[in-house]
Amino acid sequence: MFDPRKLAVLVAVVEHESITAAAEELMFTASAVSQQLRKLEQEAGQPLFRRRPRGVIPTEAGYLLATHARKVLRQLHAAQSDMEELARGERGTLKIGTFPSLAASFLPRVLDTYRAQFPAIKLSVHSTIFDALLEELERGQSHLCFLWDYPWKRFGSTGIRSEEIFQEPSVVLVSDSHPLARAHDVGMADLRDEPWVSRANDHPVVEVLDRAAAEAGFRPDITMYANDYQEAQAMVSVGIGIAMVPMSAVALQHPKVRILSLRDTLPERRVLLAQREERSSTPAEMAFRRLVLDLARQPEISPPGLPA
Incomplete structure (x- = not known):
């Protein structure tokens, strides 16, 4: 050995x-x-x-x-x-891993409710990129973590169990001065001549846009690659281009950005809650999981400003 x-x-x-x-x-x-x-x-x-x-x-x-x-x-x-x-008697600590768009939308309501119900549990939250989240979970540096995937690349990792929390659609962002700003929804075919703002560093949302555009028969003209969704919104607000983002990415909506639903049926992003298979869940972890699932079933997970 x-x-x-x-x-x-x-x-x-x-x-x-x-x-x-x-x-x-x-x-x-x-x-x-x-x-x-x-x-x-x-x-x-x-x-x-x-x-x-x-x-x-x-x-x-x-x-x-x-x-x-x-x-x-x-x-x-x-x-x-x-x-x-175990040696320190810290079973009252709950370490959560998450990703930025969820941390800015759904997760705060989960944490607020959890703290009200379990004030003695010490919460620790770390938001980072997918690969780092998975490594931290595998190394035992987090107890539970939120991950995500798309239909063309479902998550699976040896030693990790995960369950779907909810699915969220993609939406289109335009500036409040854009001709489509007063529209309720839009089709991808109507956007073939638009400039686009997308995420940098091979972010998965780029593939979502590419697939949606290909279905509509065009290749998107990317005028800017943004480092985060707030930067993307800022560029959209001044007309640099329009953007496609997951719905939770606009929980903090820029005042000069309008959100349009897509008429096209696009693959939705799954949000997952993951844990190491060999780890026995503590009461604090089981309570957190139950709360996440309960809140995910409520309709209020939609960010403010999404067209009804």
Whole structure:
């Protein structure tokens, strides 16, 4: 059986492609790291690295073992986190992971209601991007976390169980001076000649727009890639372009932006609540889950300003 300490050394060397850099990160000597790698190669029965004039590069076996090692180390971190909570008697703490658009819309009402019902529970909330949320959940740094997916890429991860909370549609944003500002809804075919503001860094909403436009027979003309939805709204408000966003992204609506429903039937975004499979839910976690599901069934999850 592989020693987790050697596996941690392996992962560090693979990520840095340097024994010296890995040694600095781990606060070991370079010779100690080399010795650990030699022992690990003996245990694996094959070379894990190829030496180069500057640094090292993993062999296929090295890459494969490092992939398994990352999973093992995450599980060990999660176990340590659970044990530390038990030792400190902190079962009254609930750590929630979430993403920005949900944190600005549905989640505040959940937290407000939860705190009123369970004032002795200490709440900790962290909002970040999808991959970071998943890693924090796997490492035991959050107890529950909200995730999302679309029909063409359903969420699934070994060791994580998830359940759907609700689905939300996409809406179109226009400035209050746009010819469509007084419309109730709009079809994608009517927007083929419009400039668009979309999200940057290959954000999933870009794929939603591309798929919707393709169904309507055109390719969207992107005039700006925004870093967040508030920035996108600001650009829409001054006529840089129109935008397509998930409904929860406009819970905080810009005063000069109008929200239009889409007549077209587009795939909806699912909002999920996820937890590690091996974790036994505490009473605080079970109460939070029940509350989330109860509130999600209520019609008030729609952000203010959405056309009725």
